Each structure stands twice: as structure tokens, then as C-alpha cells.
Amino acid sequence: MTTMTPAPGSVSPASGPVDEGPPVLDVVVGTDGSECSLRAVRWAAEEAARRGAPLRIVHATPHFGRSGVAGMPARELPAARAVTAQAYTVARHTAPAVAAATEVVPGDPVTTLVRAATDAQLIVLGISTTGAADEMVLASVAQKVAARSPRAVVVVPRHRAGVAMSRPLVVVLGLGHPEDDDPVAVFAAEGARRSGRPLLVVHTRPTTESGWTADPDAWASRFPDLEIGHQPLPHATGGRVLAAACPTLLLSLSAGHGGLLHRPLDGLHRWLLRHCTSPMALVPPPHRPTGLEPREEIIAVG
Structure with a gap:
């Protein structure tokens, strides 16, 4: 049940031949x-x-x-x-x-x-x-x-100070399960490419861990068009993450998997939501189910 109003006189963001691909x-x-x-x-x-x-x-x-x-x-x-x-x-x-x-x-x-x-x-x-x-x-x-x-x-x-053009976008890895880092890394790299900004990768896990996201050479190979820096940040706390990352046009990290007592996000994520003054992207883990639970669908439609 919705009321929808198309934007009068809105302009398509793309021009040129019609693309037969997905919308x-x-x-x-x-x-x-x-x-x-x-x-x-x-x-x-x-x-x-x-x-x-x-x-x-x-x-x-x-x-x-x-x-x-x-x-x-x-x-x-x-x-x-x-x-x-x-x-x-x-x-x-x-x-x-x-x-x-x-x-x-x-x-x-x-x-x-x-x-x-x-x-x-x-x-x-x-x-x-x-x-x-x-x-x-x-x-x-x-x-x-x-x-x-x-x-x-x-x-x-609410408070968003101006960000110098020299400041990179920031991605923080290691705040969820190891498999969560891949979608966060790709999301951040694509955002840096669109914005024309450099990217700073903050590693909170030991550098000895395997996986391409822990390897600076793999980053350079996958995204040769990006200027990418790396910073280790072991034993990351909310304050240390913000000190390393902000201010930035966008801070990307895993959305995590929730905490105790059915809290919707992990403790560090909740702290960052309360204190971060830069836009923050919470990227879902790769195996999060899509859609609503059946009971929620019933409630939603009354």
C-alpha cells in the first residue's frame, strides 16, 4: 500500500542508445x-x-x-x-x-x-x-x-564537516567474520573509483592472515587504477577507528552479525553510529538472508 509520485520533469541519469540490459x-x-x-x-x-x-x-x-x-x-x-x-x-x-x-x-x-x-x-x-x-x-x-x-x-x-579533497575514503577490515571483508573491500573500492578519491585500507586483523584483502599487492592487482594506502590497526577500539579514518567522505565497514540480548548490531558498530561524524556504510555479510520473515510480512500489510 503506497502512494508514489514520479518527479515531474525528472531527467534520466544516462543518455545515448537504449541499453537492453537489466534496469x-x-x-x-x-x-x-x-x-x-x-x-x-x-x-x-x-x-x-x-x-x-x-x-x-x-x-x-x-x-x-x-x-x-x-x-x-x-x-x-x-x-x-x-x-x-x-x-x-x-x-x-x-x-x-x-x-x-x-x-x-x-x-x-x-x-x-x-x-x-x-x-x-x-x-x-x-x-x-x-x-x-x-x-x-x-x-x-x-x-x-x-x-x-x-x-x-x-x-x-547530522554534523558533517567539509572534507578536504586530499582525504581518502576509508575501509576498515576485520570487524566481522573473515569472509565479511570481501564485500566490504569491493564496496569501498568501487566507491573510491566513482568519487575519484584515494582509498585507505585499515587492517584490524594480524597481517599474517590469509586472503586477498590482507595483501597490499593483491589490492594493487585488483584495482590498478586506484591510489591505495594501508594502515595496520590491531586491537581496534571505536576511538582508534575514528582517529585513523575521519574525517572522510565515506567510512565503509562490515555490518557485523549482532550482539547479545538480540541487539541489532555489534557493540563497536553501535558505538560508531553514536559518535562517527562522517558518513558510514554498513555492508551486509555475504550470506545474509534477503527479504522479511513471514511474520513481518503479515504485520507489514496489516
């Missing part, structure tokens, strides 16, 4: 009208332009009802459309050539965004990153989506 998947950004989410919209529009992808702006509202369009109470729909209209305006000012559409979905934001990820190439969310104790509550949507999304989730902080 380019959307970059999806969640918005709730806050300044944090509008910063995420700006970042998502820029990234969609870099990827040559359409942008889908999603606003999820938990207010269900029997009156109004799409089962939403009539008084809620105009407010929801105002949220997406504002986000659309921000996106168009940021990246005018990107094809954009807005979508209002009555339902839980986490379930909505996880479902949207199944046919997207990237999910983008805003977060306040105050570092305060109540951030555990404020970050819950970002934590839960990053822990369940089958696609990478980029979390854009």
Missing part, C-alpha cells in the same frame, strides 16, 4: 522531514548521480486508518506528502540530472526500508550522532535497518 536499481533514501534526514537526501542524491542511478525517496508513517488514500487517515496524507515534497526539492537542487520519485508508505519505517532494500542497490538514512546516552534510542531505526538489510546502508550524520 539500474534505485538508491533509496528514507526521510521523516528532519534536518538529519534532509542531509541524508542530499548525500543520496549526490551518490545517485555518481552511480548513474534513479533516486527513490521513501517516507514511512505508522498511522493506519480506513479513510483517506491508501488506507491512511485523510489528515495524515497531506503531512506525509509535504515531507516527501520537501525532500524531493532538496534532491533536485542537489543533483538536478538525477531521476527522482517519492513514495509514502503507511507502515513501520524499519520494515518498509528493509523491504525497499530488496530491489535497491543502496539504502541511505540520516542519524543525529550526538554521542549522548539517549542515542541508543535515537539510532534504533538505523541500527535495525543496517542489521537486516540485504544491501549496504549508508548512515549520514
Whole structure:
């Protein structure tokens, strides 16, 4: 149950002969009208332009009802459309050539965004990153989506200082299982290539471990067009990771596998969500199941 508004006068990000290949998947950004989410919209529009992808702006509202369009109470729909209209305006000012559409979905934001990820190439969310104790509550949507999304989730902080053009993108390896490093490394390298920036690889595992991601020569062989630096960071803590990585246009790391007491992310990841002031990409492990659990599907459709 959705209401979708295509962007009037939107321009396709690609031109030239029609490509018979598969369609380019959307970059999806969640918005709730806050300044944090509008910063995420700006970042998502820029990234969609870099990827040559359409942008889908999603606003999820938990207010269900029997009156109004799409089962939403009539008084809620105009407010929801105002949220997406504002986000659309921000996106168009940021990246005018990107094809954009807005979508209002009555339902839980986490379930909505996880479902949207199944046919997207990237999910983008805003977060306040105050570092305060109540951030555990404020970050819950970002934590839960990053822990369940089958696609990478980029979390854009409220405070984003300018990043010098000489600063590299950063990928931190070794924060999940060894097999998690491969998709994180490829995601970061592709991002560095699109942005034209160098890449810094931070290794938190011993350099004696096997696997191409631990070998600087293998990096140079796989990505000969990139300027790549390497930095060992054994016994990594949240503070040491941020000191080594930030500020950066994008910090990439594994989304991990969750913690004790059914927490949606590992402890270090939750700490970084609270304190990192650079955009952070949480890349899912390679064997994460896609889609929602059957019970969640039932709840989602009411």
C-alpha cells in the first residue's frame, strides 16, 4: 500500500542508445522531514548521480486508518506528502540530472526500508550522532535497518564537516567474520573509483592472515587504477577507528552479525553510529538472508 509520485520533469541519469540490459536499481533514501534526514537526501542524491542511478525517496508513517488514500487517515496524507515534497526539492537542487520519485508508505519505517532494500542497490538514512546516552534510542531505526538489510546502508550524520579533497575514503577490515571483508573491500573500492578519491585500507586483523584483502599487492592487482594506502590497526577500539579514518567522505565497514540480548548490531558498530561524524556504510555479510520473515510480512500489510 503506497502512494508514489514520479518527479515531474525528472531527467534520466544516462543518455545515448537504449541499453537492453537489466534496469539500474534505485538508491533509496528514507526521510521523516528532519534536518538529519534532509542531509541524508542530499548525500543520496549526490551518490545517485555518481552511480548513474534513479533516486527513490521513501517516507514511512505508522498511522493506519480506513479513510483517506491508501488506507491512511485523510489528515495524515497531506503531512506525509509535504515531507516527501520537501525532500524531493532538496534532491533536485542537489543533483538536478538525477531521476527522482517519492513514495509514502503507511507502515513501520524499519520494515518498509528493509523491504525497499530488496530491489535497491543502496539504502541511505540520516542519524543525529550526538554521542549522548539517549542515542541508543535515537539510532534504533538505523541500527535495525543496517542489521537486516540485504544491501549496504549508508548512515549520514547530522554534523558533517567539509572534507578536504586530499582525504581518502576509508575501509576498515576485520570487524566481522573473515569472509565479511570481501564485500566490504569491493564496496569501498568501487566507491573510491566513482568519487575519484584515494582509498585507505585499515587492517584490524594480524597481517599474517590469509586472503586477498590482507595483501597490499593483491589490492594493487585488483584495482590498478586506484591510489591505495594501508594502515595496520590491531586491537581496534571505536576511538582508534575514528582517529585513523575521519574525517572522510565515506567510512565503509562490515555490518557485523549482532550482539547479545538480540541487539541489532555489534557493540563497536553501535558505538560508531553514536559518535562517527562522517558518513558510514554498513555492508551486509555475504550470506545474509534477503527479504522479511513471514511474520513481518503479515504485520507489514496489516
